[in-house]
Amino acid sequence: QVQLVESGGGLVQAGESLTLSCAVSGRSFRNNVVGWVRQAPKKDSEFVAAVNKNGHLTHYGDSVKGRFTIYRDNAKNTVYLQMNDLKPEDTALYYCNAAIDLFTLTTNTDLRSWSQGIQVTVSS
Numbered sequence: 001q002v003q004l005v006e007s008g009g010g011l012v013q014a015g016e017s018l019t020l021s022c023a024v025s026g027r028s029f030r031n032n033v034v035g036w037v038r039q040a041p042k043k044d045s046e047f048v049a050a051v052n053k054n055g056h057l058t059h060y061g062d063s064v065k066g067r068f069t070i071y072r073d074n075a076k077n078t079v080y081l082q083m084n085d086l087k088p089e090d091t092a093l094y095y096c097n098a099a100i101d102l103f104t105l106t107t108n109t110d111l112r113s114w115s116q117g118i119q120v121t122v123s124s
Contacts, residue, residue, distance in 0.1 A: 002027040004096050004115035011121045012086055020081040022096035022115060029077040033102050035059075036070065036081050038092035038120075039111065047106055048094070049081060059102065063089070086122045093117035 008020040024034065035050030049070035050059045058070050069082040079096060095114035099105035111117070 002098060004098070006094070006096060006115050006118040009094065009118035009120050011123065014087055014122055014124050016086055016122075017082070017084045018086060018120060019083065020094055020096075020118060020120070022079045022081075024077050024079065024096075024098050027098055029098065030074050032098035032100060033105050034072060034079040034096065034098045035102075035105050036079075036094055036096050037111075037114065038090075038094045039117075040089075040092040043092075045095075045109060045111060046092075050102055050105055051079065052102070083120070086120075088122050088124045091121050092119075094120055 003025045005023045012018050031053060033050055033052055036048040037045045038048050039045040047061045048064055049068055051070045051072050055072045067085045072079045095111055095117050097105060097114045
């Protein structure tokens with residue numbers, strides 16, 4: 001069973017940066033696409049970013065393009081989400097997950113099968 005452990009969340013002011021980490025175990029990290037979604041209070045979950053197995057291809061949600069960067073370190077079985085120019089609307093619980101392909105990752109809307117979630121709060 002896959003284990004997903006996040007770190008790096010917190011409270012920042014608008015315009016500041018934050019980097020989330022997600023350590024993945026229990027699955028062959030190198031053979032999985034990894035990514036992030038988020039859920040703000042009283043809203044549906046939203047796709048944030050994903051990166052392919054070798055780290056060379058990335059995908060982003062429209063609301064974070066140009067501000068967020070996803071990358072992975074296969075030697076550390078860890079995926080990162082660097083978030084720059086944060087805005088109050090980025091406030092949410094952020095979840096990570098790994099899947100065999102991008103379609104499987106992005107169509108999994110059951111957050112119970114994702115990581116436990118880490119809070120990011122951006123004040124104005």
